[in-house]
Structure formats: structure tokens, C-alpha cells
Amino acid sequence: MAISIKDVAKMAEVSVATVSRVLNKNTNVKEETEKRVLDAIEKTGYKPNAIARSLKVKNTRTIGIMIPDISSNFFPEVVRGIEDVANEFNYNIILCNTDLDREKESKYLDILVEKQVDGIIYMSNTFTDQLAEKVKKMGIEIVLISTDYKDLPSITIDNVKASKDAVDYLIEKGYENIALIGGQMTDPNAGLPRYNGYINAMSHAGKTINKDFIVEGNYKFESGYTGMKKLLELEKKPDAVFTVSDEMAVGIIRAVLESGYKVPKDMAVIGFDNTNMAKMTYPSLTTLSQPLYEMGAVGMRLLTKLLNKEEVENHKIVLEHELIKRESA
Amino acid sequence: MAISIKDVAKMAEVSVATVSRVLNKNTNVKEETEKRVLDAIEKTGYKPNAIARSLKVKNTRTIGIMIPDISSNFFPEVVRGIEDVANEFNYNIILCNTDLDREKESKYLDILVEKQVDGIIYMSNTFTDQLAEKVKKMGIEIVLISTDYKDLPSITIDNVKASKDAVDYLIEKGYENIALIGGQMTDPNAGLPRYNGYINAMSHAGKTINKDFIVEGNYKFESGYTGMKKLLELEKKPDAVFTVSDEMAVGIIRAVLESGYKVPKDMAVIGFDNTNMAKMTYPSLTTLSQPLYEMGAVGMRLLTKLLNKEEVENHKIVLEHELIKRESA
């Protein structure tokens, strides 16, 4: 049996209450007593049992993170942001990969509730009424990152503005025929709004929208590659393409290069996300940067405030994006 | 106040013991009683409190993962492997980023112990006597991934063999002057052994070792880039380079391309890790693949066995590596 507060109390010849007091830095302990207790802790190698403590104080100082897949490009950096500020505020994180699977998601949510996490950060998917109801009933604090839902706290960027900025840049640079390899239109987070941004920019510049220049992708390398191949087969080819993930951008570049064209001379390419990879590719990627780390950090910071019942002026935080200009456009 | 087993018991007009029984699928419950309890659970929306349960049963079904940095290339995939089998065996994971900082590491270890994790997976660094002693004293199960220490359970690959295989391939292909951009010699996991593998292959093939062709890097893009620049300034340049991370390989390729040379025609490049990026670069990377996901999965599987006190024939698991042949060499 591991040693408990009792053993320490016995050795220090005090009550467990006193030990608890020095553990929790309660001031009302005589210095000499405190020293005895500290000694005993040292000697026994005692480590407090956080589970027992949690049961009593009704918080666990752990929060749950629900993401689709830590091994996909987007998430590690925001998780890092979360964990850094979690750590700063003495929280730990339980990581859950949902694979965008509603059933897994629901199961994980139950587990997190049962494990009494103090809060949840959700970036898994589009949020649903069902989830919202569950969370509400459980009385658990939640913040959404990179997705939004009714009046729940969330951290996002302005996807249509971001998208428009990217296309505007292409237009300013004088590109005439700008294509879009977008996300799924059914994706209300990164699909639709970025499509709208593209349309906005084009219309605003008085350019006609060419349906052939709009192709749907799924954010993955292959879909960028095949999407570009399709564009390259067109009679009238685009001279620039904006796409909504860096992976797709890299796929696009490969398709272009393989066809003997140059980037950006023959085909400019703008990606999205500014993932690690973006600065490493050749040519390096001009890309619309989401502040990934910051999104995580700010989200977690918001959650701590919520947990402390601090007054927060604004639950809906929209972070600034930035167009990172490199070689590909 | 959240509803507890008591509320359920009251509503079902049974004792808490009985509720506990149906919760834990204990057979000794009359079917009709069980139904009453299930009904009450349903009506109240009761969720068991895992913290209270853990306090009693002395396990938490959560394990701790210590890694340097989830946002660096290597780890997300192995964490995913860990989490998948953890989930399969009803464990959750607490993620800790240590930044290779001994102090942070030690602090996290304490926290994990206090939170009563059932086990730990460690990939943070080289393991130390100090850590080992602590873990032992705490009586906590641990498995190391991608590092090794005395008689502790570990999952690794054969780094010298892997490295030798890569260089052998270059030799077979007829490259004459093969350089190495390696890790730090002070790194006993990926630095020294991979250096040794290079030396082995070269000696074995009867090639003289050219000190100028060996440069030290730190696994990052920049160090590959600058390392290659240095190599390119040599009077007598190499015609191939083996490096010990994909990031460095990508940096190398940029340096080569910028200097107007072609990959692999003028300079063959082999990387290490087969990270996501490897198949996306142009030219795509020939690289020594570590089975990242599998390392995580196998490591976690081993941990479950350890936790179940199952007999394990072999605590030291060496996984197979594989040379993935693509365009860069």
C-alpha cells in the first residue's frame, strides 16, 4: 500500500488535518510543526493522492480535448498551445481522437464527464444540438476551437475574410484566371466560408466566376494533386490557384511541376494554414496562416476564465489571420 | 449537486449496493430489480463518478504520455498509435510536453503519479537513473518508446542497422561519395547509432571515411539546409547524402536545388522517419521508415499487459524498419 497522509501524520506526530494544512499552504501552522511535517513528507516520499483530493474538492484540474486526429496536420500545434497554457494554470489534458465519428465522440464525451474533467475543448467537428444539450445538462464548461455553435464560447478566424484576402493578393499581383480548390461545401467551418471568400474577392474585382475553375477537395494532398490535374487539362488553364489547405497546395505544386510548368511563374499557388511544412517545400508556400498555437492557447485561457467564473466580456473570439508571403505566389 | 448513485438508489427503491451491482454487471441481481435500476439511471441521467470509483478500486484507467513536443514531426503519429490501443482497452491518455527539459519532466512525472495514472509511456529523452529510481519507488509501470534504459520495457528500432541499410542502398546504387548529416553524437538514441550505421556501411564496402563528409545536425530543417550548404562548398563534393530526419532531408534538397543541382541526379538524398511530409515533397523522399504508429500501438499494448500482470516473454521489443524508395534516391 502506498503511503498516505496518515503515515505522514503519524511520523510527524500531528493530525492528518495539520498535514493537509501544510500541503495546502494554509498559513495557520506553527513554523516548527510545519518543518516536522515537511520532514516527514521528505522521509516517507509521500505524494498526495490527487484522486482523493478531487473527490473532496470536486475538481480534477484536468480538461478534455476532443479532436479528430492528432496525427493530421492541423492539430498538433493547437494542442501544444492548449497544453502550454493548461500547464501554466496547473491543468492537465486528456486527449481524445474522435475521427469525426459521432459515436466515438459521444462515447468520449461520456468518459470525460465520468472522469470529471473540469472543462472540454472541442475541435472535432461541427457541433450539434445533441452535444450541446448533453454538455449543458452535465454543467461542463466547453470552448470550441475552429468551429462555432450558437452562444457557446469559441475561437475562430474569419474564414471568408481570410479567403478573400488570399484571393485579393492574387488579383493585386495581376493574375487573371484564378482557380479555387476548396473544401467540401457541406463543411460549414472551412468549406463554405472559404468558398464564399473566393467568390467575394472575384466579384468584388469584377471578375467573372468560371465554374470550371472551382473544384472540390478534401484538404488532403491527393485531392490537391488530382484537382490540379483536372485544372491542367482545361483548354483554358488558370494562372493561379488558391486552395484551402497546405497539403492540397503541395499536391497542386507537384501536379504543376510534373507537367513541366513552373511555380509561381506559370502557376501561382496559395495554401492555407501555414503548417510546419509550408516553409520547407520548394518552392516554399505562400499561405494564409491561422494562428494555430495561439488558437489553442487563447482557447485554453478562455476556458480557465470560465472555470474561475471570471467575467469574460466576449465569448466569441475571432483571431487575426495573416497572409504569409513566400515563394509560391 | 450532480446526481449520484444514492439518487438512483432512492428512485429505484433499492440500496446503493444494488445499483453498484447493476453498474458493474454483477450477475446476482434479479432481472426485475435490474430493470428498475436501469430505468432510474435513464430517468435521472446518472453518470457514474469515475473519480470516486478510482479512489476505491485503486486504478484510474488513464495513462500518462511524456513526449518532448507534440507539435514536432515525429510524435503525433506514435501518440495516435498509443491512443488507439489505449482506447481499445478502455484507457485514456494524459499528454505531457516536456520540451526535453529535465525539470519539466520531473514535475510532470510527479503530477502523473499524484493523479494516479496506471502507467506511463515515455519518449521524452534519454532515461536517467534518477527517473528510473523515482518510477520504481512509485511502483508505476512504464514503457519507453524510441529510447532504451537498462531492463525497462522498451520499443525501439535497430538504429545502426537501419542506418546501415540506408547507406548500403546508396552504395548499391553506385554512389561514390556519400555524406552524412547526422544527429548529435551526444544523442544515444538517434545520433550515435545512426552515425555508427553509416560508418559500418562505409567500412564494410571498403570505402574510406572522409571526415569532411560528416556533419552534425539537430534534426531540424535549417540544420539540414546549412549542413548541405557546407557540403556544397567543398572542393570535392559528395554525390549522395544520408541524413537522419526527413526535415533535414528537405532542407538538404532545398540547398541542392538552390545551387542549381538536381535531386537525385547530382545529389541523392535519403531521409529518416517517413513522416507525412515525405511523400509530398518534390522530389518525394526516399527515407528510412520507422513504424511510428506501430511503435505507439505496440508500446501501449505492452503496457496493458504489464498492467494486467500478464506474462510477457520479452520486454525489449525491436520493431522492423523499412527503406521506402521514392524519388530522392
Added chain:
DNA sequence: TTGTAAGCGTTATCAG
């Protein structure tokens, strides 16, 4: 300044 004791929400032993 310190100790006593109740209680957090479970499980498990023991009786019945």
C-alpha cells in the same frame, strides 16, 4: 495553532 470527525461517491464485505 491544532485535532476530531463528517463527508465526497464509489465498491466490497458481510449478514441476512
Added chain:
DNA sequence: CTGATAACGCTTACAA
């Protein structure tokens, strides 16, 4: 088959 109850390791009134 079911119920009382002690116990898990801690915190926190309340008393002294």
C-alpha cells in the same frame, strides 16, 4: 438476491 456499512485518501467545518 439484497441491504448496511466500512473503507478508499483527502479537505474542511467546528471545537478546543
